[in-house]
Amino acid sequence: MSDRRHAPATPGAAPGHPAKPGPAPPTGVNRIGLSRADYDGSKTTLCPGCGHNAITGGIIQAAFDAGLEPHRVAKLSGIGCSSKTPAYFLGRSHGFNAVHGRMPSIATGVHLANRELLLIGVSGDGDTASIGLGQFCHLVRRNVPVVYIVENNGVYGLTKGQFSATADVGSTMKGGQVNDLQPIDLCAIAIELGCGFVARSFSGDQKQLRPLLQAAFAHRGTAVLDVISPCVTFADHEGSTKSYAAVKEHDAPLHDIEFVPYYEDIHVDYEPGTTREVEMPDGSHIVLKKLAADFDPTSREAAFGAIHEAAGEGKLVTGLLYVNEKKVAFSQELALPERALASLTLDQVRPRREVLDRIMEQLRTGKGLAAASGGG
Amino acid sequence: MKTLVNDFSIHVATVNGSGSQTANSVLLRAIFQMGIPVSGKNLFPSNIAGLPTWFTIRVSRDGYVARRKRNDILVVMNPETAAEDIAAMPPGSMIIVNEQIKVPEIAPDRIVYRVPMPKLMEPITTDVRLRRLVVNMIYVGVLAEKLGIHEDEIERALDAQLGKKPKALALNHAAVRAGWEFARTSLPKNDRFTLERMNANQGKILIEGNTAAALGAMFGGVTVVTWYPITPSSSLVESLIGYLGQHRRDPETGAASYAVVQAEDEIAAIGMVLGAGWAGARAMTSTSGPGISLMAEFAGYGYYAEIPAVIWDIQRIGPSTGLPTRTSQADVAFVHGLSHGDTRHPVLLPSSVRDCYDFGMRAFDLAERLQTPVFVLSDLDLGMNLWTSDPFPYPDQPWDRGKVLGDDELAKLQKFERYRDVDADGIPWRTLPGTKDPKGTYFTRGSGHDEAARYTESPEIYQRVMERLARKMETAKSLVPAPVVTEDTGAKIGLIAYGSTHWAMVEARDTLRAAGLPSGYLLLKALPFNDDLVRFARRYDRLYVVEQNRDGQMADLIRLALGDLAPRVRSVRHFDGMPVDAVAISAPILELEGIPNPAAVAEGAIR
Numbered sequence: 001m002s003d004r005r006h007a008p009a010t011p012g013a014a015p016g017h018p019a020k021p022g023p024a025p026p027t028g029v030n031r032i033g034l035s036r037a038d039y040d041g042s043k044t045t046l047c048p049g050c051g052h053n054a055i056t057g058g059i060i061q062a063a064f065d066a067g068l069e070p071h072r073v074a075k076l077s078g079i080g081c082s083s084k085t086p087a088y089f090l091g092r093s094h095g096f097n098a099v100h101g102r103m104p105s106i107a108t109g110v111h112l113a114n115r116e117l118l119l120i121g122v123s124g125d126g127d128t129a130s131i132g133l134g135q136f137c138h139l140v141r142r143n144v145p146v147v148y149i150v151e152n153n154g155v156y157g158l159t160k161g162q163f164s165a166t167a168d169v170g171s172t173m174k175g176g177q178v179n180d181l182q183p184i185d186l187c188a189i190a191i192e193l194g195c196g197f198v199a200r201s202f203s204g205d206q207k208q209l210r211p212l213l214q215a216a217f218a219h220r221g222t223a224v225l226d227v228i229s230p231c232v233t234f235a236d237h238e239g240s241t242k243s244y245a246a247v248k249e250h251d252a253p254l255h256d257i258e259f260v261p262y263y264e265d266i267h268v269d270y271e272p273g274t275t276r277e278v279e280m281p282d283g284s285h286i287v288l289k290k291l292a293a294d295f296d297p298t299s300r301e302a303a304f305g306a307i308h309e310a311a312g313e314g315k316l317v318t319g320l321l322y323v324n325e326k327k328v329a330f331s332q333e334l335a336l337p338e339r340a341l342a343s344l345t346l347d348q349v350r351p352r353r354e355v356l357d358r359i360m361e362q363l364r365t366g367k368g369l370a371a372a373s374g375g376g
Numbered sequence: 377m378k379t380l381v382n383d384f385s386i387h388v389a390t391v392n393g394s395g396s397q398t399a400n401s402v403l404l405r406a407i408f409q410m411g412i413p414v415s416g417k418n419l420f421p422s423n424i425a426g427l428p429t430w431f432t433i434r435v436s437r438d439g440y441v442a443r444r445k446r447n448d449i450l451v452v453m454n455p456e457t458a459a460e461d462i463a464a465m466p467p468g469s470m471i472i473v474n475e476q477i478k479v480p481e482i483a484p485d486r487i488v489y490r491v492p493m494p495k496l497m498e499p500i501t502t503d504v505r506l507r508r509l510v511v512n513m514i515y516v517g518v519l520a521e522k523l524g525i526h527e528d529e530i531e532r533a534l535d536a537q538l539g540k541k542p543k544a545l546a547l548n549h550a551a552v553r554a555g556w557e558f559a560r561t562s563l564p565k566n567d568r569f570t571l572e573r574m575n576a577n578q579g580k581i582l583i584e585g586n587t588a589a590a591l592g593a594m595f596g597g598v599t600v601v602t603w604y605p606i607t608p609s610s611s612l613v614e615s616l617i618g619y620l621g622q623h624r625r626d627p628e629t630g631a632a633s634y635a636v637v638q639a640e641d642e643i644a645a646i647g648m649v650l651g652a653g654w655a656g657a658r659a660m661t662s663t664s665g666p667g668i669s670l671m672a673e674f675a676g677y678g679y680y681a682e683i684p685a686v687i688w689d690i691q692r693i694g695p696s697t698g699l700p701t702r703t704s705q706a707d708v709a710f711v712h713g714l715s716h717g718d719t720r721h722p723v724l725l726p727s728s729v730r731d732c733y734d735f736g737m738r739a740f741d742l743a744e745r746l747q748t749p750v751f752v753l754s755d756l757d758l759g760m761n762l763w764t765s766d767p768f769p770y771p772d773q774p775w776d777r778g779k780v781l782g783d784d785e786l787a788k789l790q791k792f793e794r795y796r797d798v799d800a801d802g803i804p805w806r807t808l809p810g811t812k813d814p815k816g817t818y819f820t821r822g823s824g825h826d827e828a829a830r831y832t833e834s835p836e837i838y839q840r841v842m843e844r845l846a847r848k849m850e851t852a853k854s855l856v857p858a859p860v861v862t863e864d865t866g867a868k869i870g871l872i873a874y875g876s877t878h879w880a881m882v883e884a885r886d887t888l889r890a891a892g893l894p895s896g897y898l899l900l901k902a903l904p905f906n907d908d909l910v911r912f913a914r915r916y917d918r919l920y921v922v923e924q925n926r927d928g929q930m931a932d933l934i935r936l937a938l939g940d941l942a943p944r945v946r947s948v949r950h951f952d953g954m955p956v957d958a959v960a961i962s963a964p965i966l967e968l969e970g971i972p973n974p975a976a977v978a979e980g981a982i983r
């Protein structure tokens with residue numbers, strides 16, 4: 001099809017974001033006049049101290065900071081502890097808790113029906129790396145605009161502590177069993193499949209997580225955030241590579257991250273050569289402050305290198321691993337109109353009477369019909 | 377022997393991938409243009425090239441379009457099956473043999489026309505590949521000459537097929553001519569078959585059920601289509617892609633008022649449909665048995681979380697991979713209750729291409745009105761074969777989007793609860809994501825929920841919600857298409873069928889009537905049953921449920937629905953993968969009714 005990419009990229013604000021930011025807000029509310037509490041959900045039912053609760057808090061704060069319009073956000077999840085969390089944030093947004101491992105297909109359908117929504121998906125390592133690995137891969141491959149957060153703890157919490165497919169080699173279960181199987185690195189897979197926004201973070205590092213979330217909200221394709229989120233009940237013991245202690249000890253951030261919304265000036269007080277800036281399609285910026293070594297987040301090779309090197313050293317590399325804002329979004333591939341398909345009226349989707357008459361004439365005479373189909 | 381006018385079957389035995397499809401289409405269309413009732417059935421292998429395939433054209437002045445077991449004319453183009461094909465032909469039949477093919481001795485009471493096809497092709501083209509493809513047109517010419525198809529009709533049919541390719545047209549035309557001339561000069565007519573013009577096809581169209589379904593979906597306003605390729609369903613979506621591309625794109629901007637996604641599997645296909653339906657799009661997918669099996673979990677989600685979805689199942693033979701290119705009605709019980717737990721789905725049962733078109737639209741209205749997945753059960757015979765029909769009418773109704781509350785309606789409400797049965801019909805109101813009023817927000821889940829969509833494990837609430845869902849299915853009974861009842865006077869037996877079986881039923885009822893056995897007939901159009909079924913059952917001593925599966929699945933569903941009347945139900949089943957024929961219905965019924973019928977038995981004997 002020659003006109004596949006005919007539809008232009010959406011200009012202006014990203015889905016879910018206000019078209020025009022209001023004036024600088026008074027204390028306690030954001031630019032669209034909502035308080036942080038307006039982004040809360042119902043009370044969490046997860047274990048006290050669960051890493052997922054911290055991520056929920058990060059999402060609430062980032063959504064508040066970004067001034068997201070709750071009704072233009074849809075929350076999605078699969079099955080598992082992590083997938084329960086969309087009930088605990090953005091109570092003023094519609095939510096969809098799907099079946100196990102199949103959130104990506106639901107998200108794809110929601111996007112097809114209403115591309116004006118910002119989709120926030122929350123999944124776990126079992127939901128994504130095991131039962132849902134296929135759908136995850138295809139979501140990324142299609143570049144469906146979803147902020148896809150994996151709350152990764154290496155175990156199945158809700159079924160009481162079995163290993164998941166992201167458990168590291170040598171990590172132990174609470175009862176002492178050792179995992180000998182190679183872990184699946186979701187970030188490496190996402191980059192391999194062409195994902196345009198891939199980050200890894202830690203639930204205990206809000207300073208890093210929040211700007212990453214805000215940047216992901218501004219991204220126009222699939223954004224994958226693999227957030228290590230310790231399970232306090234089944235994986236916080238000595239021997240678990242995803243315990244709080246182990247993650248804190250091995251966390252190796254690539255950079256310090258700051259997110260600058262499009263309506264704010266980028267700080268200019270950084271020393272030259274100490275930062276890298278990534279401009280998002282809406283004009284906002286991610287500012288990456290160099291730490292020990294320079295890291296180029298626009299290089300796939302650098303990302304693979306960092307992931308593999310860290311794995312070899314038993315470290316956990318965190319930060320913005322890869323970003324590419326030039327990827328064609330799925331809505332463009334499909335030449336979708338700017339408006340949501342769900343909002344089209346009958347006269348926009350039912351061809352006129354003459355069209356049916358013409359088709360009937362083709363079927364009567366056999367003229368102008370496509371070749372008969374085969375089978376097998 | 378008696379001359380047979382407009383009442384016989386032509387069986388063309390070829391190899392698939394040999395180009396015979398064009399030849400057979402030309403033949404079928406030429407007869408159609410002569411105004412004679414005609415139908416074609418493609419019996420093809422699950423293979424791309426090199427395996428035996430048959431195309432049967434039935435002409436019937438009485439208008440019968442079901443498959444008939446007995447063939448009267450055979451065209452031998454496949455050496456592999458020649459001996460078997462010839463052995464199946466009855467005395468008085470006509471056999472056209474490509475002389476190149478070695479065939480066993482044929483009994484003298486069969487009329488044999490030997491045609492030197494390779495020799496006739498020699499002057500037409502030197503291209504060996506083209507010769508192999510176009511040689512099929514030789515038998516078209518021979519048949520046309522022998523049966524009395526006017527050359528103009530062949531030309532028109534050829535032109536319709538190949539009009540845009542002048543070189544191919546000329547070549548095919550030359551081959552038809554060569555066959556024609558050879559038949560005229562070298563094959564004196566001593567068969568008994570002839571075609572005479574009728575006026576049965578005035579204004580009619582020829583269409584496959586899958587194409588009809590695609591048209592229904594397009595005019596029904598579909599916006600999201602997902603699929604995973606599978607025979608015999610693929611042509612539905614491929615046809616839809618073709619039509620949507622032509623008629624649902626903005627000519628100025630190229631923007632599409634639809635999205636079609638080829639999913640990674642059928643689980644994703646139905647997942648996308650549910651996501652899109654939840655967000656307010658008219659979404660559908662089409663598949664066949666193996667895909668249905670994969671969709672089971674999501675189907676239950678759609679039922680419990682109450683999300684509109686349309687799922688077409690073009691049934692093929694199971695279990696498992698089964699026979700992918702053979703027809704069946706064996707998914708009905710599975711689909712009706714697809715998923716674990718107490719799940720029930722409305723199932724539409726199209727029996728004609730017109731139904732496929734109508735239900736292509738109506739399934740969306742029902743899914744959105746009932747807020748639940750609606751399945752449409754077609755089959756390979758209906759979906760992939762060409763059927764004659766009156767042209768489809770333009771929809772005279774707007775669409776029904778069901779109970780959706782927008783911001784304006786929400787503003788007038790004190791509160792909104794997603795699963796509250798406020799109208800006492802079991803159907804709650806819903807809102808769509810994007811609704812601004814915070815009252816309208818809710819959280820959809822497949823886990824236990826109360827009327828406000830909140831998570832709950834309360835036994836009372838769980839049961840209450842499930843009972844309301846059962847009430848919703850009660851409401852569905854009055855909304856789904858009603859059965860069609862026709863009754864002979866003096867009938868003691870009632871017949872019940874659904875789907876593509878209908879066409880053999882029409883013919884079988886004529887046979888029964890001729891044998892002194894009038895009948896009532898109820899053609900089911902949907903599940904759940906409405907009260908028409910019980911009323912019909914009360915009027916007859918014995919009820920014969922006819923279907924194309926081994927276990928009598930619909931008969932069982934009917935027994936459950938009939939309660940006390942259940943012992944009246946008898947099951948007639950046909951399940952070899954070939955479209956059911958009338959004898960397969962009339963013979964067992966006559967036998968069970970104790971009525972001898974030599975004619976039906978005789979025809980049935982030539983299996």
